[in-house]
Amino acid sequence: MFGGRRQSLTALLEEAAPPRNLPLLSADEKHRLQLEKYHRDPVKAAAAVRLNERLRSPNTPSQQRFDDFEDDSGKLKRSRGGPAYQLLQLRILRSWRRILSILGVAGTFVLILQILAAPVDPITDWNQWPQEPRTEPSTRVNRKLSQKLRARDGATSLGDHKSTYGILDVNPDSSVHPIRLLVEEGQKQWDEKVAKQSKTLKEAVDEYKRRYRQNPPKGFDKWWSYVVEHNxxxxxxxxxxxxDLAPFYSVSPGKLNKRLEEASKSLRTFTLKIAGGRVTTQHAYDSKKVESGEQRPQHQVDLIEPIAHHLPDMTIVISVSDTPQSLLSWQHRSELVNRDKQEGFIDDDVDPDAVNGLPWACPISSSLFNAARRSKISQRSGLAHVDKKSFVWDLREYMNICNHPELMEQHGLLIGKNPPMGSPIPVISLSKTALHADILGIPTEQWVEPGPVPVWEDRKNDKVLWRGSNTAMHYDTTVAFGDSQRLRLVNLTNHGAPDSLVTLSPGPNRKSLKETASTVSRSALNEEQMDITFTGRPLQCDKTDGTCEKIARDYPFSNKRITHDEALQFKYVIDVDGNAWSARFNRLLTSGSLIMKATIMPEWYSDRIQPWVHFVPLKMDFTDLYDVVAFFRPSESNPNAEDKMASKIASAGREWASTHWRKEDMTAYMFRLYLEWARLFAANRNSMDFVYSADME
Structure with a gap:
């Protein structure tokens, strides 16, 4: 639209300044110059017209006409230089405008880069866990990994594969198998975590303050001595x-103590009392009618008796149930976690009828909340299509149900549930999901001391093993129980429809993954690779509506028990959640098999173990199972599988269980938790802070 416009005099003057000995501007040129300067202002335009009329008068000397001009009021003024000086002023003004414009653009660009590079605020960003408080990332090592680029929208990249919220989506045009990258990346992260750990009490105190922006609890030095003594x-x-504890600090100690007393009277809890270094237990339920009603209190006593003399007097309430109990709405949790300590305590009593349903534990911008509103959850299958395959990259992010609404239809703990949101209840639970507000403790059932096991090369069975009951939920005709995790696993690995599936080639090769992928019969793979079935008879099902009979008819059950020695001959073993967490994970890790674990339950050790280094994480829908097996398990049709890598992960898992999951490690966790617990319930919390001095080393 500007193509036919005549070039302005100002532009002409900027291209080249005339020498001082050039003739003066003509009256018309001066008229155009004035109009360019004043055309936007009516007052200035009127002055320009008057100036133009004077310039056209033949009686006005030319030098006077150029050097004199009128201001906005119409008064005649004398310029401070000749025409060359005027042109120089124009050029300088224009140059400054260009410089300022460039600086403005550069400043805007730098600001955008700073915003993109800024760390995500775990409080306000809904990509994080619902119960995630504000913590600081470590600065002791370079956390920027060469192949991992994080963005504020949850997207990442690993090689030429893309990931969102912990799931790595396969790029079918890539020639690099994603599992190779996942194993390599996992090892990098683990090595960095191990390298940056504190070596002295002062370092541990400084790291605590940096992460949590508060002093450690009183007794921290005693805890540190225990850590050092027991390595x-x-x-x-x-x-x-x-x-777990962050939301509770906004509630007054008086109110928390009242809720603690109320919780101790529940038929679903037991109470530990520590007084003078001695630990006693009590409960209101009938231990003969509650599963593990006697064992679980004793397990917790056994954990803390070695350090009870270091703990202040306190009362602790622990849930005897497998499953978590407490839920907070996202809005309420945000108010609690983001409270400034100077603002005082929050009146956190919540109307139990305010909101119901797990999506309310997520922000309204989250995938789960919006999926619930639309009553539609999209699911992707990677069984038959290369471009829809995916793997778990970041297990912690994958367990964030707010970002993975598909999990609501894949786990028995979530299917069909519509619980109310409430207030923080100071009860320690044996399990929780990312949505729950329970304080996580340590269950110890099925924990074992590592014993002798066959070496990898001597194991005689290369099928994938799983045995277990059909626990996961209560089964009846009112819920879609066929989608629960254990029924889905058994169904997938024992039936053949749809018959064909696509598996990625482990390579290495120069061709793309889609070019080297194999189409195989699922029935044939199940026969060749899988040894997965239920044991005993259907449990937790409604007999009156025919659900128990249907499960017995549709799913394989075996009465044949596999002995411990027989189980140790298997190279590949699956671990999957039951009613809550899987209690067998410790025992499986110590077996020296390659453990493939499917879970949505964080545990006390989740920050202390590395997926793809100590075990292989699986998606809860098991669409990645066959590709994982194809990558690690050699066969006549798959000679390039990574048997040595499988052996290395299996060995690392067993070593980790032997060195990081000892009784001392569990006691150290509970020791630190109970120091925090004592401060939380103290009338004057500041009096329970730990103050470091050099003579403590």
């Missing part, structure tokens, strides 16, 4: 405790 590894990795 407890990763002394800085206790973020789970702070995540």
């Amino acid at each position: 407890v590894p990763l002394p800085d990795e206790y973020d789970q405790i702070y995540r």
Whole structure:
């Protein structure tokens, strides 16, 4: 639209300044110059017209006409230089405008880069866990990994594969198998975590303050002495405790103590009392009618008796149930976690009828909340299409149900549930999900001391093993129980429809993944690779509506028990959640098999173990199972599988269980949790802070 416009006199003057000995401007040129300067202002335009009329008068000397001009009021003024000086002023003014414009653009660009590079605020950003408080990332090592680029929208990249919220989506045009990258990246992250741990009490205190922006609890030095004496590894990795307790600090100690007393009277809890270094237990339920009603209190006593003399007197209430109990709405949790300590305590009593349903534990911008509103959850299958395959990259992010609404239809703990949101209840639970506000403790059932096991090369069975009951939920005709995790696993690995599926080639090769992928019969793979079935008979099902009979008819059950020695001959073993967490994970890790674990339940050790280094994480829908097996398990049709890599992960898992999951490691966790607990319930919390001095070393 500007193509036919005549070039302005100002532009002409900027291209080249005339020498001082050039003739003066003509009256018309001066008229155009004035109009360019005043055309936007009516007052200035009127002055320009009057100036133009004077310039056209033949009686006005030319030098006077150029050097004199009128201001906005119409008064005649004398210029401070000749025409060359006027042109120089114009050029300087224009140059400054260009410089300022460039600086403005550069400043805007730098600001955008700073915003993109800024760390995500775990409080306000809904990509994080619902119960995630504000913590600081470590600065002791370079956290920027060469192949990992994080963005504020949850997107990342690993090689030429893309990831969102912990799931790595396969690029079918890539020639690099994603599992190779996942194993390499996992090892880098683990090595960095181990290298940055505190070596002295002062370092541990400084790291605590940096992460949590508060002093450690009183008795921290005693805890540190226990850690040093028993060689407890990763002394800085206790973020789970702070995540769990963060919402409670906004509630007054008086109110928390009242709720603690109420919780101790429940038929679903037991109470530990520590007084003078002695631990006693009590409960209101009938231990003969509650599963593990006697064992679980004793397990907790056994954990803390070695350090009870270091703990202040306190009362602790622990849930006897497998499953978590407490839920906070996202809005309420945000108010609690983001409270400034100077603002005082919050009146956090919540109307139990205010909101119901798990999506309310997520922000309204989250995938789960919006999926619930639309009543539609999209699911992707990677069984038959290369471009829809994906793997778990960041297990912690994958367990964030707010960002993975598909999990609501894949786990028995979530299917069909519509619980109310409430207020923080100071009860320690044996399990929780990312949505729940329970304080996580340590269950010890099925924990074992590592024993002798066959070496990898001597194991005789290369099928994938799983045995277990059909626990996961209560089964009846009112819920879609066929989608629960254990029924789905058994169904997938024992039936053949749809018959064909696509598996990625482990390579290495120069061709793309889609070019080297194989189409195989699922029935044939199940026969060749899988040894997965239920044991005993259907449990937790409604007999009156025919659900128990249907499960017995549709799913394989075996009465044949596999002995411990027989189980140790298997190279590949699956671990999957039951009603809550899987209690067998410790025992499986110590077996020396390659453990493939599917879970949505964080545990006390989750910050202290590395997926793809100590075990292989699986998606809860198991669409990645066949590709994982194809990558690690050699066969006549798959000679390039990574058997040595499988052996290395299996060995690392067994070593980790032997050095990071000892009784001393569990006691160290509970020791630190109970120090925090004592401060939380103290009438004067500041009096329960730990103050470091050099003579403590």
